Amino acid sequence: MSKKIFVNLPVTDVARSSAFYAALGFEQNMQFSNEQAACMVWSDAILVMLLDHAFYATFTSKTIIDAKTTSGALLCLTFDEKADVDAIHAAARDAAGAEPRPIEDQGFMYGGAFEDPDGHTWETVWMDPAAAADGPPAEAAVDA
Known part of the structure; x- marks a missing residue:
């Protein structure tokens, strides 16, 4: 497997954030997207995961x-x-x-x-x- 980075960002509105990143030229990977998260691809190695706050909170006990x-x-x-x-x-x-x-x-x-x-x-x-x-x-x- 090639090396990649997934940048995970907490967002308040997954659809709004997905539209913003799409407007910048990121492509959405629907295989890793749903109403809680969107996978936005910048390159083969850089992917941005837009996670709604509730879903993001399942990965950390820290305050968002x-x-x-x-x-x-x-x-x-x-x-x-x-x-x-x-x-x-x-x-x-x-x-x-x-x-x-x-x-x-x-x-x-x-x-x-x-x-x-x-x-x-x-x-x-x-x-x-x-x-x-x-x-x-x-x-x-x-x-x-």
């Missing part, structure tokens, strides 16, 4: 966060072209998503962040292939 007021994770999608970053941000805005961090062009890196209707944050990034191969520029390096 309100992602509109509390950050639990920052998820990041990478893109091959700047235009792809622009397109997913436009799709997120058109599908009633928020844009807490607009797209910034830093030369070697291009991206921003959008939120789904429940407030889950998705970062976006395109990196110059030459810069990515060389590592971050000296001014972007972080001291350990």
